[in-house]
Amino acid sequence: MSRKKAARSKGGGSAPSAALPPPAAAAPRSPAPAPELPRNGGATSGRPSLSSSGEFYDLAFKVMLVGDSGVGKTCLLVRFKDGAFLAGSFISTVGIDFRNKVLTVDGVKVKLQIWDTAGQERFRSVTHAYYRDAHALLLLYDVTNKASFDNIQAWLTEIHEYAQQDVVLMLLGNKVDSAQDRVVKREDGEKLAKEYGVPFMETSAKSGLNVELAFTAIAKELKHRSMKLPNEPKFKLHDYVKKEVRGSGCCRF
Ligand SMILES: Nc1nc2c(ncn2[C@@H]2O[C@H](COP(=O)(O)OP(=O)(O)OP(=O)(O)O)[C@@H](O)[C@H]2O)c(=O)[nH]1
Numbered sequence: 001m002s003r004k005k006a007a008r009s010k011g012g013g014s015a016p017s018a019a020l021p022p023p024a025a026a027a028p029r030s031p032a033p034a035p036e037l038p039r040n041g042g043a044t045s046g047r048p049s050l051s052s053s054g055e056f057y058d059l060a061f062k063v064m065l066v067g068d069s070g071v072g073k074t075c076l077l078v079r080f081k082d083g084a085f086l087a088g089s090f091i092s093t094v095g096i097d098f099r100n101k102v103l104t105v106d107g108v109k110v111k112l113q114i115w116d117t118a119g120q121e122r123f124r125s126v127t128h129a130y131y132r133d134a135h136a137l138l139l140l141y142d143v144t145n146k147a148s149f150d151n152i153q154a155w156l157t158e159i160h161e162y163a164q165q166d167v168v169l170m171l172l173g174n175k176v177d178s179a180q181d182r183v184v185k186r187e188d189g190e191k192l193a194k195e196y197g198v199p200f201m202e203t204s205a206k207s208g209l210n211v212e213l214a215f216t217a218i219a220k221e222l223k224h225r226s227m228k229l230p231n232e233p234k235f236k237l238h239d240y241v242k243k244e245v246r247g248s249g250c251c252r253f
Pocket residue numbers: 010067068069070071072073074075076086087088089090091092093094117118119120174175176177178203204205206207
């Protein structure tokens with residue numbers, strides 16, 4: 001399993017790095033959860049745990065970024081983790097990489113271990129092995145690349161085959177800052193998401209639009225599933241995303 005980045009046609013740039021945890025096993029569809037991170041979702045213990053970066057957290061979940069090569073998975077992760085954009089460079093991810101971030105959700109510290117997968121076909125067998133331990137998947141396409149949108153159906157088939165049935169899934173149309181190059185309309189993304197019953201939002205790793213929101217929404221859903229309090233109303237991810245996207249002023253970059 002390599003964490004290195006292979007330089008692609010558009011030149012150099014920095015990439016996230018961290019010691020890569022291995023998948024629990026190579027065989028897909030076997031429902032054995034990783035002991036550290038129980039299925040959707042579980043506290044690691046009754047007490048807070050300490051992350052490798054020295055931050056305490058109450059709950060930990062694995063989130064996987066998937067989608068065609070070049071849609072902006074690595075940039076989305078870097079934007080979320082570091083608040084920066086890897087401008088002008090495209091260093092295609094090799095295999096899989098990961099970064100951790102601890103969020104505070106309704107007063108609870110939630111650690112997201114975010115796995116950044118390679119979109120290139122040749123690494124597909126590597127990423128397959130990681131699906132089954134993912135608590136949530138962010139599936140990306142690029143609004144300036146029609147093929148990446150057309151491939152969403154194939155990605156959903158793959159997800160259906162390899163991920164857990166109860167995995168939290170969200171569709172993201174990235175690069176909305178590139179308004180002049182847009183070829184996939186927001187309505188098309190909305191329609192596809194509705195067809196498959198998944199929450200949807202448009203994002204920009206470049207401007208930061210909705211990046212925090214996408215991860216926060218996932219963390220909220222996982223936290224609510226894990227810590228359902230009596231008398232607490234059910235958290236509805238779809239409704240939350242709709243409300244927050246409207247509030248974020250979806251089309252300002
Ligand atoms: N304009 C714009 N460009 C972006 C955005 N996100 C990523 N890019 C650019 O798109 C290219 C690909 O981004 P990456 O994040 O490396 O793509 P990836 O999905 O990780 O690709 P693989 O690792 O090959 O799967 C880079 O040149 C980025 O600078 C965005 O939101 N807006």
